[in-house]
Amino acid sequence: MKKVRYGIIGLGNMGRAHALDLIHEVKGAELAAVCDTSPERLEWAAEHLPDTVLRFSTPAQLFASKSIDAVLISTPHYDHPPLAIEALKHGYHVLIEKPAGVYTKAVQEMNEAAAQSGRKFGIMYNQxxxxxxxxxxxxxxxxxxxxxxxxxxxxxxxxxxxxxxxxxxxxxxxxxxxxxxxxxxxxxxxxxxxxxxxxxxxxxxxxxxxxxxxxxxxxxxxxxxxxxxxxxxxxxxxxxxxxxxxxxxxxxxxxxxxxxxxxxxxxxxxxxxxxxxxxxxxxxxxxxxxxxxxxPVPEGGGEQHKGILRNFTNAILHDEPLLAPGEEGIRGLTLSNAMYLSAWTDNWVELPIDSDLFHEKLMERVESSTFRKEAVEQRTFDVKGTH
Structure with a gap:
């Protein structure tokens, strides 16, 4: 493999930034495809990205196209684990935006899928x-x-x-x-x-x-x-x-x-x-x-997102060690989940946390959320091909 062909899922602010970086800034990388459920965002892609970049309206279409080697997931938080798992099942390398997910139970399933896949798995911890x-x-x-x-x-x-x-x-x-x-x-x-x-x-x-x-x-x-x-x-x-x-x-x-x-x-x-x-x-x-x-520390913040993209690309091409392995995303999420659970139960929380209890408490709040469930279902990517 001389180049890593990337497909980006999610063309919000970060997805667009990653797309432009992959085109102009990352040696060994090629932006091959983008995916978004929003027609307006796909129109942006048509206007601002090369004609060679394929455009898909569902992840299922992207995965089935076999036009890519790696998937960069830049969607809302809840979607990170299910999309990553499906991409890994299709044999793609996966790089996810932060956070790894919303609750550790889903992220653990994602980590297990990555461990069994034999593919590179990273997270955009650019700091x-x-x-x-x-x-x-x-x-x-x-x-x-x-x-x-x-x-x-x-x-x-x-x-x-x-x-x-x-x-x-x-x-x-x-x-x-x-x-x-x-x-x-x-x-x-x-x-x-x-x-x-x-x-x-x-x-x-x-x-x-x-x-x-x-x-x-x-x-x-x-x-x-x-x-x-x-x-x-x-x-x-x-x-x-x-x-x-x-x-x-x-x-x-x-x-x-x-x-x-x-x-x-x-x-x-x-x-x-x-x-x-x-x-x-x-x-x-x-x-x-x-x-x-x-x-003494060099001025500036380092390579940031471009640095992670370069590192992930080199990991695929040359087996360079990952600076931010995707499996480590569960650690920071464990800390935030523990803080929520402590506040909700008004008590100490031991680590590792009770992931089932956290999920139960979170879903109680999701059910009463001001953001309607129908809107969540409309927004959320469905890896089976609908959204």
Whole structure:
């Protein structure tokens, strides 16, 4: 195979951006086909994409065409797992947009299908290509920070106005999106939280405010506390209703503290690890000597979406290791599912979560969602050929 022939399902904002990147920016990739249930979006494809790009109105038609090698799924969240499973069954490599899905039960089925397929499976976690977070992961995984004691991420710069939510009836609804700030805005941070530290919590206690700042049915304000197996603790605070917002990630370990903020990486490095200092210091008041180290990181955010597309293409052509394996999408989703479940049950949630209980609680909210079930059925792709 000299080139990977891609087919994109879903021509919303991200699908269109991916289409143009595949045409102009990704060596070894070829945009062979697009698929959308919307005639207007297929008209956009006819106007803006080369005549050689095939256009399909259903995934079933795309899958049956055998005109592609890989499928890029850029549809509403609920559709990611069923479309990925069907594409894998047809023998295609699959790259999905984030989040992996809405609930872990469906995502686990998708992961199992991928494991049995023998095909490449990736997820569009483009922030993993950001040198800032790559360097943070390197520092932690190498042991420079020592054993982690605490993680704190304040990510409150996701400001969204009421007009944003009013722009689509599916927005910020349980039936349309499956969640709010945790599922729409925060999937990258939830992924990076566990990817950079290499740690998943053992239990979660979260407090979600639903429609606190905007007239919506899903959460727009969250404070979550987590505990890790090694005794470390963590805090995750997020909202779409504050201005100005903050994006600050702190990780404290035996050897100091790392702060990620404003595109900079600062390592407050202890000359003597805190446990050693504490064991040897006998003068009462005092603290370890600390050096403020500005860690050099290349400017810019890295290759982002293009980087994931290039990596996924090279994985197919040259067996390059995936930067964002699709199977890892369940980790960030597990964190958001656990936060919802904790808020809904007003209790701690142990990991791994009870996926059946979560699905039951979610469906209760879908049934009473302001986004009508008929609209969901009309919007959702049906891999059997209707929509």
């Amino acid at each position: 993993r290509s950001n040198p800032l977070y790559q360097k943070l992961r390197e520092l932690i995984q190498s042991g420079e920070l020592g054993e982690i004691r605490r993680t704190n991420w304040i990510i409150t710069d996701w400001y969204r106005s009421q007009s944003y939510y009013n722009s689509g009836g599916w927005r910020a609804t349980w039936a349309g999106e499956g969640g709010g700030v945790l599922l729409n805005q925060d999937p990258h941070q939830l992924d990076l939280w566990q990817w950079t530290t290499g740690m998943m919590p053992k239990r979660v206690r979260a407090f979600c405010q639903f429609g606190k700042y905007r007239n919506i049915e899903v959460e727009d304000d969250v404070t979550a506390y987590v505990e890790y197996e090694n005794g470390a603790t963590g805090l995750f605070i997020t909202t779409t209703g504050e201005a100005p917002g903050t994006n600050r990630f702190e990780i404290n370990g035996d050897n100091g503290k790392i702060v990620v903020e404003n595109g900079k990486l600062t390592f407050w490095r202890l000359r003597i690890p805190e446990p050693k200092f504490n064991a040897e210091f006998a003068e009462g008041f005092g603290r370890p000597e600390c050096w403020k180290c500005e860690i």
